[in-house]
Amino acid sequence: MDHQRIVRGVTARLPLASTVAEVCQTTVDALARFTPATIAVLLHVNGRLRCVAATGSWQVFATVAPDAGIVGRVHTAGRSAVVPDVTADPDHIPVRPDVIAEVCVPVLDPAGRPVGVLDLQWTDPADLTSWRATAERVAARLGARIVALGGPTEGRGEKLLRHAAAMAAASSERELLSAAIRAARDVSALAAAVLVVGGRGDPRLATPPVAPGELETRIRAELTEAGPQALRRIVERVHRYGAGYTLGESGHPPTVEHEPLVRAGVRTLVAVPVGPAGDGGVLLVADERLRRPDPATVNLMELLAGQAWSCLDRLRTLDRLREQASSDPLTGLRHTGPFGQRIAHATPGRTALLAIDVDGFKRVNDTYGHQAGDRVLIGLARALEGALRQGDELYRIGGDEFVAVIEVSRPDEAVRVAERLAEAARRIGRTISVGVALPRPGESPELTLRRADQALYAVKRQGRDGVRLSAA
Incomplete structure (x- = not known):
């Protein structure tokens, strides 16, 4: 050889x-x-x-x-x-x-x-x-x-695969959107990427925790100043006609939807739909240099947008399932599991538990049926929520049993909040009995709640429709 x-x-x-x-x-x-x-x-x-x-x-x-x-x-x-x-x-x-x-x-x-x-x-x-x-x-x-020749390099398809794996591994919407923006910049080789996300209400600019470049900052400022209508026009255009890109030719006027982007200094733009029309948004990838994206770049951005939406939809579905698992399906209030977590972190002398029971609820069910009883619970839940202060939390822990967890500086402050709840119930034609207890140093949450229940039963014995503070 x-x-x-x-x-x-x-x-x-x-x-x-x-x-x-x-x-x-x-x-x-x-x-x-x-x-x-x-x-x-x-x-x-x-x-x-x-x-x-x-x-x-x-x-x-x-x-x-x-x-x-x-x-x-x-x-x-x-x-x-x-x-x-x-x-x-x-x-x-x-x-x-x-x-x-x-x-x-x-x-x-x-x-x-x-x-x-x-x-x-x-x-x-x-x-x-x-x-x-x-x-x-x-x-x-x-x-x-x-x-x-420039050293070992990663092809654009390989880059997309790597970024797709990062998006699939994201555990929050902000983390996902940040990964999607980094991917769009890297795969397209353009300077800026902005995501407009849809869903409930008007389309909005996503604000992931990724440091924006100068062009991205200007784009976001112009789109924010233009308002929701401008975002909606961009989203509707892309979802109606499909992905689009500039040809790298100067001297041609932009369409009205793109004017805010041109004011921001954009001279090269790829715009692709994200998700379905109505619920989805748009991915805008841009540069202030006059470039000429090719259809292959647009195809890669469409694949990226599809992966981003798939991951976003999965995260939102998981959030809904978690919310359903931790919430009472009738009233929408959080229930026993989250309540146990909350009172486990109660601050002695600063956190009060208000045990609440609906007066005469069994009679409503027996006389008018469970549907009427459900309407009473829903109306009462809304009334009590409206009477609580910012930061106070209301839970449904049983059939007609509620508990409010509130932060107070003195026991009499907790009593005043309880009286406000009782008055809110009277305004909708119902009455409640409320027992109030503040955790003692070293006392378990379960014992604090038991004392609040004992105070509640004392109110029941005295004729209902009232508030009682547990002995300190």
């Missing part, structure tokens, strides 16, 4: 390749002319070793963790590995069942830093020492050419 000829052949072909992917594939193809080995070039891109070119195997791993396998070991250490018996090396990653030996060498940049690996695996005996020397020489030329 003339290894000098192998190196010369690869060296002659590398300058003819104009992209990193072409350089890697040229190297693999040139080596494959001289050996039946399974050959792969993996480059380090965004924390993974990505297979850029390969031959000689039915299937290869698209990406490998940078610390996995012999390839990861070589990349991390920056030193070649010769494995005459792969069954004796636990780091070997099997890509075909008949491999017996492996040579893996680092692909280094001119400064000696690993940018990837060149891996060869044989199914028959081979001169591994000679192939190691040859692979190292080829890898050196490959690394220099990769760096000359």
Whole structure:
């Protein structure tokens, strides 16, 4: 085997390749002319070793963790590995069942830093020492050419896949919207991305916790000043006619929907719908430079918008389910579970529990039926909520049993709030009995509530429709 000829052949072909992917594939193809080995070039891109070119195997791993396998070991250490018996090396990653030996060498940049690996695996005996020397020489030329072409880069489709995974992993709407904006900037290579989200009421500008650029700040300011009608016009236009983009031609007037964006300095714009018409919004990706987006960029933005909406819809559905799980379906008030969490954090001497019972409720159910009873509970819940102060919380913990948790500075303040609740009930033609208790130092929440209940029953015994403070 003339290894000098192998190196010369690869060296002659590398300058003819104009992209990193072409350089890697040229190297693999040139080596494959001289050996039946399974050959792969993996480059380090965004924390993974990505297979850029390969031959000689039915299937290869698209990406490998940078610390996995012999390839990861070589990349991390920056030193070649010769494995005459792969069954004796636990780091070997099997890509075909008949491999017996492996040579893996680092692909280094001119400064000696690993940018990837060149891996060869044989199914028959081979001169591994000679192939190691040859692979190292080829890898050196490959690394220099990769760096000359700008280094290992991530394709736009790969970027979109990475960002889609980040959006799917988002645990809140703000986190998701932030991930979507970063994705739009990165995949489109444009300077700014703004999301207008729909749903209940007017469309609104999303405010994720991601630092806005100068152009984004101006866009948001202009759209805010233009008002909800301007946002609605943009959303309706995009949902009615579909995604749109500028042609990179100057001297042409914008449509009326785009005037706020032009005032912000936008000269390049991609606008794609997010979600369904009526409930959805729009993704605006822009630049103040005069660029010419292509249809492929628009297609990627549409895929991104589809993923963003799918994740947003999932998060909103989960929020609704959590709300339903923690709320009384009849009155909409929170119920026993959230109440237990709230009183577990009650501050002794500062938090009061108001146990509330509807007077004569059983008679309503027995006389007029449960539907009438439900109407009483709904009306009373609204009346009591309206009588509470900002920050006070009302829970339904039983059939006609409510509890209010309020923050007070003195016991008499809690009594006044309870009396206000009793008066609110009278205004809608009902009466309630209220027991008031403040947690004692070291007292469990359950015992505090029991004392409030005891005060409530004392009111019942005295004729109902009243308030009583539990003994301190």
